[in-house]
Amino acid sequence: MTLAPDLRRVLTIAGKDLAIERRAKANFNAVVFLAATMLLLFGFALGPDAAALRAAAAGVLWLTVLFSGSLAFNRSYQTELEEGALETLLLYPGSRKSIFAGKLLANLVFILMVEAILVPMAAVLYGLSFGDGLGGVALALVLGTIGFVTMGTFYAAMASRLRAREVLLPLLLFPMLVPLLVAAVEVTAAFMGQSPFAPTGRWLTLMAAYDVVFLLATMGAYDFVIDD
Amino acid sequence: MDTADAINLTGVARRFGRRWALRGITMRASAGESLMLLGRNGSGKTTLLRVLSTSLAPTRGAGTVLGHALGRSADRIRPLVAWLGHDPGLYGDLTGVENLRFSERMRRPIDGSATRDGRIAGALERVDLAAAGDERTRGYSAGMKRRLALARVLLAEPRLLLLDEPYASFDESGIQLVNEVVRAMREAGGCVVVATHDRERSAEVATRALRLEDGLLYDDELGAVSSRSAVPGVYA
Amino acid sequence: MTEATDTRPVATRGAPQAQSGRLALWGVVVLLALIAAQVYGLLESPPDRDMGHLQKIMYVHVPSAWSAFVAFLVVFVASIAYLWTGRARHDLIAASAAEVGALLTALTLALGSIWGRPTWGVWWTWDPRLTSTAVLLVVFVGYLALRAFTDDFERRARWSAVVGILGFLNVPVVYLSVRWWRTIHQVQSAPSTVDTTFAWGLRVNAVAFLLLMIYFVRERYRVASMEHLLEATIEERELRGSHGV
Numbered sequence: 001m002t003l004a005p006d007l008r009r010v011l012t013i014a015g016k017d018l019a020i021e022r023r024a025k026a027n028f029n030a031v032v033f034l035a036a037t038m039l040l041l042f043g044f045a046l047g048p049d050a051a052a053l054r055a056a057a058a059g060v061l062w063l064t065v066l067f068s069g070s071l072a073f074n075r076s077y078q079t080e081l082e083e084g085a086l087e088t089l090l091l092y093p094g095s096r097k098s099i100f101a102g103k104l105l106a107n108l109v110f111i112l113m114v115e116a117i118l119v120p121m122a123a124v125l126y127g128l129s130f131g132d133g134l135g136g137v138a139l140a141l142v143l144g145t146i147g148f149v150t151m152g153t154f155y156a157a158m159a160s161r162l163r164a165r166e167v168l169l170p171l172l173l174f175p176m177l178v179p180l181l182v183a184a185v186e187v188t189a190a191f192m193g194q195s196p197f198a199p200t201g202r203w204l205t206l207m208a209a210y211d212v213v214f215l216l217a218t219m220g221a222y223d224f225v226i227d228d
Numbered sequence: 229m230d231t232a233d234a235i236n237l238t239g240v241a242r243r244f245g246r247r248w249a250l251r252g253i254t255m256r257a258s259a260g261e262s263l264m265l266l267g268r269n270g271s272g273k274t275t276l277l278r279v280l281s282t283s284l285a286p287t288r289g290a291g292t293v294l295g296h297a298l299g300r301s302a303d304r305i306r307p308l309v310a311w312l313g314h315d316p317g318l319y320g321d322l323t324g325v326e327n328l329r330f331s332e333r334m335r336r337p338i339d340g341s342a343t344r345d346g347r348i349a350g351a352l353e354r355v356d357l358a359a360a361g362d363e364r365t366r367g368y369s370a371g372m373k374r375r376l377a378l379a380r381v382l383l384a385e386p387r388l389l390l391l392d393e394p395y396a397s398f399d400e401s402g403i404q405l406v407n408e409v410v411r412a413m414r415e416a417g418g419c420v421v422v423a424t425h426d427r428e429r430s431a432e433v434a435t436r437a438l439r440l441e442d443g444l445l446y447d448d449e450l451g452a453v454s455s456r457s458a459v460p461g462v463y464a
Numbered sequence: 465m466t467e468a469t470d471t472r473p474v475a476t477r478g479a480p481q482a483q484s485g486r487l488a489l490w491g492v493v494v495l496l497a498l499i500a501a502q503v504y505g506l507l508e509s510p511p512d513r514d515m516g517h518l519q520k521i522m523y524v525h526v527p528s529a530w531s532a533f534v535a536f537l538v539v540f541v542a543s544i545a546y547l548w549t550g551r552a553r554h555d556l557i558a559a560s561a562a563e564v565g566a567l568l569t570a571l572t573l574a575l576g577s578i579w580g581r582p583t584w585g586v587w588w589t590w591d592p593r594l595t596s597t598a599v600l601l602v603v604f605v606g607y608l609a610l611r612a613f614t615d616d617f618e619r620r621a622r623w624s625a626v627v628g629i630l631g632f633l634n635v636p637v638v639y640l641s642v643r644w645w646r647t648i649h650q651v652q653s654a655p656s657t658v659d660t661t662f663a664w665g666l667r668v669n670a671v672a673f674l675l676l677m678i679y680f681v682r683e684r685y686r687v688a689s690m691e692h693l694l695e696a697t698i699e700e701r702e703l704r705g706s707h708g709v
Contacts, residue, residue, distance in 0.1 A: 008337035016319065016330050023321040023364070083373075084315025087283055088380075092334040093307035158623050162613045171609055172627060175602040176634050179641035186645065202644065210637060217633060221626045224547060228284060228619065241703065245615055246695070248703050 006098045013102025018109060020079055027075060028110070035068040035118050039125055050127055057126040058189035062144070062181055064118065069111045069148065070173060073156035074165055076103050081160070090226065100222040104153045111145050133191030136200065140191065143207040144184035147214060151176050154218040157225050176214075183207045234259050234388055234419035235280060239289035240298075241443075242275050249275035251443035252289065257436075259387070262410055262420040264430040266448060267440035273423035274314070276440065277390045280421065281311040294387055307335070310386035312394060316377040320366035324357055324376050327365060331380045351379040355405060370397040375405070382409060389413050389420045395429055407433045487682055494679045497672040505665040518582055523665045525575040527673035528568045529597065535565030535677055536600065539607075540632040543625035552692060555621035558628055559611060560684035562604050564677055569601040592643040599638045603631035617695075 021028055042060040046053055080086035089099060119141070122128065130137055151173055159169035183203040190200045235257040242250040249272045257263055267273050278284040280293055282302040290297070296304040318327050328348045332339070352358045355375040365373060374397055381389065394406045403426075410420050410433040424430045431437070437448035505523040538561035546554035576594055577587045588594070607627050614620035 005337040009334055012330060012333040012337070016322070019326070020319055020321045079319060079321075083318050083320065084313055085317045085319060087278075087313060087315075088311070088317035088331075089334075090283060091281055091306055091309070091311055092331075093303075094334070094337075158610065158627075162610075164609075164613045168606075168609060168613060171602075172606040175599050175606060176630065178599050179634070179637040182641045182645045199644075206637075206641060206644075213633070213637075214630070217630060221630070224622045224626050227622075243699065243703075245617075246698060246702065248699070251703055 006094050009092070009094050009098040010101040010105065013099060014105035014109070017076060017079070017103060017106035021106070021110060027072075028113070031068050031071055031114055032117050034071070035064050035114060036121055038064045038068060039118070039122055043125055053126045054128060054192075057122060057128055058185045058192060060126070061119070061122050061188065062185050064122075065111070065115060065145070066148065066174070066177065066181065069114065070152060070170055072107055072110050073149075073152040073173075074160045074169055076107055076153065077156055077160035096226050097219055097222055099226065100153065100157070100219065104149055107149045107153050108145065111149055112142070115141055115145065128192055130192060133193060136191030137188055139204065140184055140187040140207070143204065143211060144180055147180045147207065147211045148177060150211065150215050150218055154222065154225070157222070180207060180210055183210070233257065233292070234261070234294055235291070235421075236293075237289065237291035237298075240279060240286045240291050241288040242272075242279055242284060243287045244275075248443050250279070250286075253443075253445045255438070255445055257419055257421070259417050259419050260414055260435075262414045262422065262433055262435050264427070264434035264437045264448075265421055265423040265440060266425070266427060266437060267423075271440040272443045273440050274392055276445075277311065277313075277392050277421060277423055280388070281309050281390050282306055283311070308387045309390065310381045310384040310388075311390045311392075312374075312377050312381050313392045314396075316365075316373040317380075318365045318373055318376060321364060323362050323364050324352065324368070325361040327376060328352070328380055328383060332383055335384055347383060348379075351383050354382065355379045356401070371399060371402055374398060375402065378405065378409060386413075387418050389418060391420065391422045391424075393424055394422060395424060395426045403429055484686065487679070487686060490675075490679050490682070494672070494675045497668075497675050501665075501668040501672040504668050508665075518579065519662070520665075521575055521579040522662075523669045524673075525572060525579060526666060527670040528575065529572040529593075530670055531673040531677040532565050532568035532572055532597075532600075534674065535561045535568060535681065536604065536632055536635075538681065539565060539604075539628045543628040546621055546625045547629075552617075552621065553689065555625065556688040556692060557681070557685055558625060560681045560688055562607050562624075562628065563684055564680040566601060566604045566608060567680075568673075568677060569597055569604070572597055573601065590642070590646050592639060592646060595642045595646075596635065596639040600631075600635055603634065604628075607631060 039060065042056075042064070043053060046056050046060070077086070080089060090096065119137070123130070152169075155172045155176075156169055159165045159172060162168055183206045187200050187203045187207070190203075233256050235255060237253050237255050240250060240253045241248060251272075253276060265273050265276065275284065279286055279291075279298065282293070282298065282305050285299050285302075290299075292298065293305045294308050296302075298305070319330070322330065325348060328351065329344065332344050332348065336344070349358070349361075352361045355378050357372060357375050357379065360368065360372060365376060368376065374394075378394075381391075389410070391406070391410070395403050398406065407429065410422065413420050414433070414435070420433075422430050422434065427437075439446045439448040501523070505520055539558045542554045542558035542561065545551075546558060573594070576597075580589060580594075581587050607624055610627055611620055611624050614623055
């Protein structure tokens with residue numbers, strides 16, 4: 001009975017966050033351009049050898065997603081802190097978990113949109129051809145991004161309210177993402193034809209399990225970090 | 229439950245780091261009252277309002293708001309309380325109407341959009357912002373932002389209204405608007421607490437005056453009646 | 465009473481000062497155990513057939529890894545206990561164990577590196593256990609950094625408890641993923657797979673390190689609870705004293 005109103009609240013918050021992002025396009029554009037710049041820089045760092053670039057492409061793509069995407073999370077709380085909106089937000093009726101779920105949803109849409117631009121860009125720059133693997137790469141992106149955004153939205157709820165937020169968020173977030181990064185890079189490389197015999201099923205299972213475990217754990221713990 | 233006090237605090241203290249913002253507040257207020265809360269900067273006015281709003285849990289002491297225990301039953305208090313703080317709590321990239329729509333959707337997720345938009349239009353009319361409703365609030369003046377925040381509070385139809393320095397950055401008509409809202413709330417059987425420096429303006433609508441001094445509450449008319457004995461264990 | 469967090473002084477069961485005598489005794493026992501373990505390891509057990517005396521780094525490397533893991537288990541359990549009860553002492557125990565765990569993890573990595581250089585010819589290898597240990601270290605460095613940057617006591621306790629729990633949950637996942645990622649790895653160093661004298665060297669050291677870890681955590685906890693008691697005393701005075709009671 002209380003679930004339906006809270007579900008509506010989740011959508012309300014996600015819609016509000018996305019509307020703000022849409023109005024302030026500058027943020028999305030900046031993240032996309034930063035990501036594009038990183039793809040270029042990785043290319044320069046790895047050298048012009050086409051085969052070497054292709055071999056490293058999956059890792060480069062995921063690191064670019066993680067580094068550029070992590071900028072979005074603190075911002076998602078920054079808009080709440082600007083004019084004291086967070087305090088008002090916390091006083092609405094209903095479960096505070098709907099705040100987490102709403103922000104998670106908005107960040108998910110945001111990062112997936114960045115990826116939708118990033119992946120074709122990487123394909124061009126690194127000479128990738130997905131062929132049959134396109135569906136697999138998309139699946140890896142979605143599973144990996146769910147886990148990434150879950151953790152990012154959760155840790156930013158703490159980091160964004162501290163003085164050292166720029167350093168603290170990556171310091172807390174990135175070590176937690178190691179299994180996800182390993183799995184995502186392996187699967188993406190496999191579907192891009194780099195390692196045809198890789199056990200992709202096992203990796204996808206690991207990512208799905210990671211997503212479920214940490215989605216439940218962060219949902220359960222959110223009340224402890226958002227409350228004062 | 230309707231017969232319960234609107235506010236009933238016993239020895240409520242709140243600490244920030246090492247500093248005690250509240251040192252033991254004991255107070256009662258009933259429906260239909262409008263309290264004027266006076267006190268210097270840093271005397272604990274905002275902290276007291278935030279404790280009443282449930283956004284801060286008391287470090288010590290206990291209390292009920294509208295019959296529900298602070299801390300344990302905060303979830304039951306939240307739907308009944310509205311709070312207007314120093315900051316208007318708006319999103320600059322949304323328009324005035326969108327800000328109110330967000331708030332209403334959070335408060336009443338089940339309402340139909342026609343009902344909602346009708347109520348919002350009425351509230352904007354009341355705070356004299358109907359013309360600016362479709363502008364982004366980033367462009368609003370400080371006074372306009374406060375008016376919009378007041379509209380949000382009106383729409384909430386709370387049973388306990390908490391206003392923190394509501395007269396700040398308002399012109400004469402804004403001040404009158406605040407007092408109209410307070411009067412209407414009181415007449416509708418709600419309870420209002422106004423933290424302010426503006427004794428004169430607040431006195432027009434207040435039924436009782438309290439004064440906070442260094443985290444302790446005094447009855448303003450009767451002078452220094454300390455509530456310190458309410459701190460658990462002081463004289464025990 | 466509301467559910468306001470219990471902030472009464474921690475030391476309700478005997479003042480921390482009173483514990484210091486027992487702890488000092490414990491410290492002497494730990495020191496003797498460590499000396500005995502090293503004497504046994506260095507003098508009694510024979511050098512390894514392939515690695516010679518180099519093998520003896522294992523006597524300290526493996527036990528320090530084990531006891532670090534036990535320390536993080538303490539963080540995990542104490543963090544859950546804090547969120548459950550809201551008692552300050554659980555937070556102080558978790559923080560103490562996290563500091564000691566981070567120290568032992570760093571020691572483990574340094575010793576592993578010293579051992580790895582002559583054995584494998586490299587200071588570092590992407591072995592699953594080594595890599596998971598490194599991730600564990602970074603997670604708990606993050607935990608300690610979060611504590612350092614959070615001023616309010618209750619907030620620090622709540623937030624770091626959550627970070628400690630999630631960080632600990634992550635360990636098996638990291639281990640699994642790195643193991644799949646790199647399946648070439650050493651046989652587990654457990655007493656069952658090695659020579660009897662070596663096993664005894666490990667066991668004796670494991671006990672000594674465990675005692676050492678417990679000693680450090682208790683000593684750190686004693687200091688932390690004294691600090692907390694001091695804070696609480698100052699708080700009391702602030703709350704009451706300045707008004708001329």
